[in-house]
Amino acid sequence: MMIRKILLTSLLCLASFNVFAAGDYDAGKIKAYTCTGCHGIVDYKNTYPTYKVPRIGGQNKEYLVIALQGFKSGEREHKTMNLQAEALTEQDIEDIAVYLEAQTNNPEAE
Ligand code: HEC
Structure with missing residues (x-):
């Protein structure tokens, strides 16, 4: 019983550490x-066109963070993505x- 409590508490700590120190999955x-x-x-295709x-x-x-920071700062040029990242x-x-890192539901990743 005690061990379960300790385990649960440390899991909760880990979870909240993740939320505050890095990114928040739900957000x-x-x-x-x-x-x-x-x-x-x-399938990694734009819907239209x-x-x-x-x-x-x-x-x-x-990798994602570096790519997005690059687009945001303009260091990496791509009109569409520069506009997207500017707002972030x-x-x-x-x-x-x-x-995004957690989205592994694609054929290439398997
Ligand atoms: C209007 C279409 C469009 C939208 C909306 C869009 N992207 Fe992009 N994104 C692209 C295209 C096209 C590229 C390829 C850019 C290049 O060749 O450098 C790209 C590239 C990227 C890359 C670099 C990937 C790599 O392998 O180098 C990342 C990361 C990325 N986008 C994240 C995002 C995120 C996060 C959002 C939402 C905030 C977003 N994109 C919205 C079209 C879009």
């Missing part, structure tokens, strides 16, 4: 909603990256 899910219009998580976009679901979190705060980027 990321909401913030990444507009991204899926282009980066459709299922149809063109291939890079796979971002299941991508490494650090550092916290938004963290949240989105945490959410």
